[in-house]
Structure formats: C-alpha cells, structure tokens
Amino acid sequence: MDIGDMRRDFESEGLDRQHLNDNPVIQFENWFEDSRKAGILEPNAMSLATSGADQMPDIRTVLLKYFDERGFVFYTNYGSRKARELDENPRAALLFPWIGLNRQVRIQGAVEKVSKSESLRYFTSRPRGSQIGAWVSEQSKAITSRGLLEQKVAEMKRKFSSGEIPLPDFWGGYRVVPERIEFWQGRPSRLHDRFEYVREADAWTIQRLQP
Template identity: 85%
Template sequence: MDIGDMRRDFESEGLDRESLDDNPIRQFEQWFGDAREAGILEPNAMSLATTGHDGMPDLRTVLLKYFDDSGFVFYTNYGSRKAKELAENPRAALLFPWIGLNRQVRIQGTVEKVSKTESLRYFASRPRGSQIGAWVSEQSQVINSRGLLEQKVAEIKRKFGDGDVPLPSFWGGYRVVPERIEFWQGRPSRLHDRFEYVKDSDGWLIQRLQP
C-alpha cells in the first residue's frame, strides 16, 4: 500500500526562544496544560523506549502519573519486559505526541525506581479493579487463555475480600530523570520549530535545532 501522498501542512504559531521558559519542566507543564485544555485524548500517554543487553530497541505506551523537577514517573510490574530492560540498561526515552496541537515533546534520561512510599501512595489511589489487576498479571509472560486471568481475578478477590488490597512487592514506579528535552512545534512546509534543553553543570543549555 503506497501512502506517500498522506500529508498535511502544520498551520500553527511559531515557537521562539523568547517564549520558552528557562526551566524545561515548567515549559512542559505549560504545554501539558494546553493539551488538557484542547481536549487531547489521554494527554499523559507517552511512548517509552528502552533497550536491554541485546541492543534491540523496545517501545510501548504507558501513562505519566507524576512529574516535577526530579523527573517523570510511571508505574509497572517489576517483572515486565520493560523492567528487565531497565535493569540491564537504566536509560530511556519518552515521547508525548500531541498531534492535535502540532506538538511533540521528546525526553531522554536515566531511570531509577521511586521509593516504596511513593509507589504505595499511588497504588492506594488506584481503582480497586486496577489494584487487583496488578496482583493478577505476570506482565509480559505467556498465558494460554484469558480464562486463566479471570480465574486468578476471582482468587485474588476471595483472598482480600472487602479489605484493602496491599501493594504487591513486584509492582511500583520508575522515574525518568531528564538529561535532554526537546519541544517540537509543527510549521508549514516542514520547516518546524525545535528547541532542545540539554542538562549541564550550570543548569540547562537551550538551543534551536534545524527541522
């Protein structure tokens, strides 16, 4: 299937250095707020790229659950494929594709586990069904049928009854600590505006990139 003629011009206001915050996290917060106000579906959905010992890149979509100057936090099963790859190579890249605004944000950095306290706080805020799901799924492992999952759900529900569902020891959060953040604004004729923040000893170096 030839889809080479699928294209549209990006009609949007430009991005210049004077309009950018000196702090990329504050700049991200502004753009994230714009995405929410614009009604972008799941504005906190981000592509997470990892690489293990074999050097093969892996990619999936996860949900951002918290961010501040320390980094960007998501949660997962510590036995999942992404977790194993992060154990082998604790570096990752994130992408927020806010296509409806002709924008995207790219982030690269190191990865660390969040504290158990942080994981517990977030886990306690999740819907009960999601809490039970965390106990049920051996994420990324092969399973013969969905019926086995549903059977495990029933077992976990019986186990915990009406009481609180505790945090599994194999589940928690990761923080991507940014070293490089790029803000991309689509422009006509593919002459897009791109600004990159690079972490250095004095804070953040901001530079314009060619499209």
C-alpha cells in the first residue's frame, strides 16, 4: 500500500523563544494544560521507549501519573518486559503526541524507581478493580486463554473480599529524570519550530533546532 501522498499542512502560530519558560517542566505543564483544555484524548498517554541488554529498541504506550522537577512518573509491574529492560539499561525516552494541537514533546533521561511510599500512595488511589488487576497479571508473560486470567481475578476478589488491598511487592513506579526535553510545534511546509532544553549541572540551556 502506497500512502506517500497522505499529508496535511500544520497550521499554527508557531513557537518563539520569548514564549518559552526557562524551566522545561513549567513549559511542559503549560502545554499539558493546553492539551487538556483542547479536549485531547488522554493527554497523559505517552510512548515509552526502552532498550535492554540485547540493544533491541522497544516501545509501548503508558500513562503519565505524576511530574515535577524531579521527573516524570509512571507505574507498572516490576516483572514486565519494560521493567526487565530498565533493569538492564536504566535509560528511556518519552513521547507525548498531541497531534490535535500540532505539538509533541520528547523527553530523554535516566530512570529510577520511585519510593515504596510513593507507589503505595498512588496504588491506594486506584479503583479497586485496577488494584485487583495489578495482583492478577504477570505482565508480559504468555497465557493460554483469557479464561485463566478471569479465573485469577475471581480468586483475588475472594482473597481480598474485605478490607484494603495491599500493594504488591512486584508493582510500583519509575521516574524518568529528564536530561533533554524537546518541544515541537508544527508549521506549514514542514518548517516546524523545535526547541531543545539540555540539562547542564543544575541549569538548563535552550537551543532552537532545525526542523
């Protein structure tokens, strides 16, 4: 299938240096709020790229659950494929594709586990069904049928039929500590605006990149 003629021009006001906050986390927050107000579906959905010891790139969509000056946090099963890859190579890249606003944000950095108290705080805020799901799924492992998964759900519902559901010791959060953050604004004729923040010690430098 030849889809080479699929294209559209990106109409926007563009992005100038004077419109950028010197702090990329604040700039990210500003754009994140813009995406929420614009009705972008799941603006916290992000592509997470990892690569383990075999150097084979891997990518999937996860949900951002928290961010601040320390980094960008998501949660997963510590036995999952992504977790194994992060154990082998604790570096990752994130992509937020806010296509409806002709924008995207790319983030690269080192990855660390969040504290158990942070994981517990988020876990207890989840719906009960999601808490059960965390206990049930041996994420990324093969299973012969969905029926077995549903059977495990029923078993866990009986096990935790009363009281709070505890945090599994194999489940928790990761924080991507940013070293580079790029803000991309689509422009007509593919002459897009791109600004890259690079962390140097405790400060950020900003440079415009060619499209």
